[in-house]
Amino acid sequence: xxxxxxxxxxxxxxxxxAMAGHVVGTEIQVHEELGSTSDHVRGLGMAGHPxxxxxxxxxxxxxxxxxxxxxSSEPGRDLMFSLLLRPEAGLEFWPRLTTLAAxxxxxxxxxxxxxxxxxxxxxxxxxxxxxxxxxxxxxFTGGAGAFMVLGIGVNVNTDSYPLELRDIATSLRLVSGRxxxxxxxxxxxxxxxxxxxxxxxxxxxxxVAEAQQxxxxxxxxxxxxxxxxxxxxxxxxxxxxxxxxxxxxxxxVLTLSSAEQVRPLA
Ligand code: BTN
Numbered sequence: 001x002x003x004x005x006x007x008x009x010x011x012x013x014x015x016x017x018a019m020a021g022h023v024v025g026t027e028i029q030v031h032e033e034l035g036s037t038s039d040h041v042r043g044l045g046m047a048g049h050p051x052x053x054x055x056x057x058x059x060x061x062x063x064x065x066x067x068x069x070x071x072s073s074e075p076g077r078d079l080m081f082s083l084l085l086r087p088e089a090g091l092e093f094w095p096r097l098t099t100l101a102a103x104x105x106x107x108x109x110x111x112x113x114x115x116x117x118x119x120x121x122x123x124x125x126x127x128x129x130x131x132x133x134x135x136x137x138x139x140f141t142g143g144a145g146a147f148m149v150l151g152i153g154v155n156v157n158t159d160s161y162p163l164e165l166r167d168i169a170t171s172l173r174l175v176s177g178r179x180x181x182x183x184x185x186x187x188x189x190x191x192x193x194x195x196x197x198x199x200x201x202x203x204x205x206x207x208v209a210e211a212q213q214x215x216x217x218x219x220x221x222x223x224x225x226x227x228x229x230x231x232x233x234x235x236x237x238x239x240x241x242x243x244x245x246x247x248x249x250x251x252x253v254l255t256l257s258s259a260e261q262v263r264p265l266a
Contacts, residue, residue: 007076007077007156007157007179007180007182008181008182008183009058009076010030010056010058010182010183010186011183012028012029012030014183014187015028015030015056015183015186015187015190016028018187018190018191019187019190019191019194022052022190022191022194023051023052023194023197024052024054024083024190024191024193024194024197025052025054025190025194026050026051026052026053027049027050027052027053027054028053028054028055028056029053029054029055029056030055030056030057030058031055031056031057031058032057032058032059033057033058033059033060033061033075034055034057034059034060034061035060035061035062036060036062036063036064036082036151037055037056037057037060037063037080037081037082037151038064038082038136038138038149038151039062039064040055040057040082041053041055041082041083041084041149041151042138042140042149044084045084045140045142045144045147045149046140046142046143047142047143048142048143048144049084050084050086051084051085051086051087051147052083052084052085053083053084054081054082054083054084054190055081055082056079056080056081056186057080057081058075058076059073059075059076060072060073060080063080063153064136064151065134065136065153066123066134066136071134071136071153073153073155073158074158077156077157077158078153078154078155078156078157078158078171078182079152079153079154079156079182079185079186079189080151080152080153080154081151081152081186081189082149082150082151082152083149083150083152083193084147084148084149085097085147085148085149085150085197086144086145086146086147086148087148087197087200088201089200089201091139091146093200093204094137094139094148094200095137095241095242095257096200096204096207096241096242097137097148097150097197097200098122098123098135098137098242099119099122099207099208099211099238099242100193100196100197100199100200100204100207101135101137101150101152101193101196102119102122102123102124102125102135102211103119103192103196103207103210103211103214104189104192104193104195104196105117105125105133105135105152105154105189105192106118106119106125106214107188107192107195107196108185108188108189108191108192109125109127109132109133109154109172109185111188111192112172112180112181112184112185112188113172113175113176113178113180113185114176115127115172115175115176117132117133117214118214118215118216119211119214119215119216119217120216120217121211121215121216121217121218121235121238121244121262122242122244122258123135123136123137125154126216127170127171127172127175128170128175129216130167130168130169130170131155131168131169131170132154132155132169132170132171132172132175133152133153133154133155134152134153135150135151135152136149136150136151136152136153137149137150137151138151150193152189154172154185154189155169155170155171155172156171156172156173156180156182156185157171157172157173157179157180157182158171158173158174159171159173159174172185204240204242205240207242208238208239208240208241208242211238211242212237212238215235215238217235217244217262217264218235218236218237218238219234219235220234220235220264220265221233221234221264221265222234222235222246222262222263222264222265223262223263223265224246224254224256224262224263226254226256231246231248231249231254232248232249232265233246233247233248233249233254234246234247236253239255241257243255243256243257244256244262
């Protein structure tokens with residue numbers, strides 16, 4: 001059995017001081033254990049907490065991923081956090097936040113660990129062809145109006161994965177060969193998110209262009225399910241909203257707005 005030594009605990013004081021004057025991180029909480037940071041933030045959103053609130057947990061007992069998957073992580077070694085957003089832009093623009101969050105995660109990982117991070121459209125960040133982070137974007141309506149919860153899980157200092165995950169998951173530690181200062185990475189994440197969230201209003205075209213440059217999926221052959229039918233094609237790019245363009249076997253270009261049924265072929 002591998003022995004997992006906890007990393008340094010997240011330093012709340014350092015986080016608060018680094019994020020002074022930023023919108024993201026206007027309120028920051030660090031919990032030893034929560035069910036799910038996203039469920040916790042949803043409750044705080046319903047109770048009227050502000051745009052920019054961030055909640056970290058050292059450990060989650062009911063961490064959630066997309067499609068009702070579980071998200072589990074060794075306590076104290078990775079990053080699990082959720083951000084409350086109340087964007088001024090119309091609701092139709094909110095799905096863009098997934099692209100913006102994925103870019104922020106790539107920037108933070110690269111600046112702190114010096115590795116290359118790519119986006120597996122739309123919600124995953126890949127390091128050396130394996131998943132290094134996942135994003136769960138959820139919209140709710142509560143007493144103080146609609147809000148979004150961006151839940152982000154980053155594989156940071158985990159140094160081994162069970163056999164069944166070894167080909168699909170990795171961590172910054174495994175890719176860079178070095179233990180990462182999680183508080184420094186958390187600060188970099190929040191600063192990058194602060195920058196990117198502003199682009200929901202102005203500059204989204206540039207973000208799409210960058211997401212396209214950083215795409216792990218573009219150029220790959222994939223299958224996707226559309227209107228109940230399975231299509232096979234090649235990912236060719238992103239449109240102005242960050243949706244995936246796929247050229248099918250007849251040469252028709254399809255636009256995919258959700259990744260639910262997208263499977264890259266090896
Ligand atoms: C995915 O890849 O399917 C998305 C994973 C999102 C996991 C994070 S961890 C912090 C936050 N709390 C949760 O319960 N889920 C998200």
